[in-house]
Amino acid sequence: MCTELNRDLASMGKPIPLELDVIKGMKFVDPHIHMVSRTTDDYQALFDAGVLLVIEPAFWVGQPRTGLDTFKDYYSSLIGWERFRASQFGIRHFCTIGLNSREANNEPLAEQVMELLPHFIYKEGVLGIGEIGFDDQTPAEEKYYRAQLELAKEANVPVQVHTPHRDKTRGTLRSMEIALEHGLDPQMVIIDHNSEETVKDVLDRGFWAGFTIYPFTKMGNERMVDIVKTYGAENIMVNSAADWGISDPLAVPKTAALMLQKGIDRESVEKVTYSNSIEAFGVANHLDLATLNETLNADPTAKFEGNTILRGGQQPRLNKGSIIIS
Numbered sequence: 001m002c003t004e005l006n007r008d009l010a011s012m013g014k015p016i017p018l019e020l021d022v023i024k025g026m027k028f029v030d031p032h033i034h035m036v037s038r039t040t041d042d043y044q045a046l047f048d049a050g051v052l053l054v055i056e057p058a059f060w061v062g063q064p065r066t067g068l069d070t071f072k073d074y075y076s077s078l079i080g081w082e083r084f085r086a087s088q089f090g091i092r093h094f095c096t097i098g099l100n101s102r103e104a105n106n107e108p109l110a111e112q113v114m115e116l117l118p119h120f121i122y123k124e125g126v127l128g129i130g131e132i133g134f135d136d137q138t139p140a141e142e143k144y145y146r147a148q149l150e151l152a153k154e155a156n157v158p159v160q161v162h163t164p165h166r167d168k169t170r171g172t173l174r175s176m177e178i179a180l181e182h183g184l185d186p187q188m189v190i191i192d193h194n195s196e197e198t199v200k201d202v203l204d205r206g207f208w209a210g211f212t213i214y215p216f217t218k219m220g221n222e223r224m225v226d227i228v229k230t231y232g233a234e235n236i237m238v239n240s241a242a243d244w245g246i247s248d249p250l251a252v253p254k255t256a257a258l259m260l261q262k263g264i265d266r267e268s269v270e271k272v273t274y275s276n277s278i279e280a281f282g283v284a285n286h287l288d289l290a291t292l293n294e295t296l297n298a299d300p301t302a303k304f305e306g307n308t309i310l311r312g313g314q315q316p317r318l319n320k321g322s323i324i325i326s
Helices: 042-046 069-077 079-087 107-119 139-155 168-181 199-204 220-232 252-261 268-282 289-293
Strands: 028-030 050-057 093-098 126-133 159-162 189-191 209-214 236-239
Touching: 028 252, 028 268, 042 050, 042 079, 042 252, 050 126, 069 079, 069 107, 079 093, 107 139, 126 139, 139 159, 139 168, 159 168, 168 189, 168 199, 199 209, 199 220, 220 236, 220 252, 236 252, 236 268, 252 268
Parallel strands: 028 050, 050 093, 093 126, 126 159, 159 189, 189 209, 209 236
Antiparallel strands: none
């Protein structure tokens, strides 16, 4: 765990006041965020900051799942309740479905999950397969990574690849090598959680390079500014990967604001925080992109399987500046 005792505060950069006026009117996509872990306050903040669409990859929920039905219920929540909940706050929700690398090591359960996946990847709201790949880089992880690449190739859908925290360069290179072995077009593969160590290899091979802006670990947005200045905006996208840990759901709009403040042109900023994600995940195959210019208004009477997030005629807004709750 990161604490004041074990992180170097001097390396964290000088704080800059949060002034989002510089991005007023801009549209954003967060192509990797785990909203099942977040609150309705986060949805409200995302909408206010201009995030109009989120993509939620299936992931490890913090402790191992112990049976097939827990995977089934989790996948169902991504295409069901979470999609509905996002819409109530004006946000389009999509997801990717897959067996994550940590749980691929439970082979008896992983075999059952592999039989389940084809029942979900063609569902409405599912853009592709993810997040899959390596964690400890075990033979079991490779086995199920390969199996899911074949599933993605058969379905002709994008793949969202998790690169490991440990020995990242080796894991990233191996992930790409295997994808190419299976005949996947690099433009159908998003290699995520990149760093300065991996970005050139990923771009040189023609893959999409995702960068996770995550406090204390992964990538800070000051470093992200330097990467875009060095490599440009082509085939690069940023995300928050906000989850149940210490993370920031506003990482994408904050990074856009910092890029503009640091002199990166608006067109490049729009590419890495919006349009590249739309292209990489083939969103146009699932949604009329013209609708993203229209506000998605919540229907307070709408229900999902008999339940509503806006109980008793609530509106999806709270006055956070008042001490009164009514």
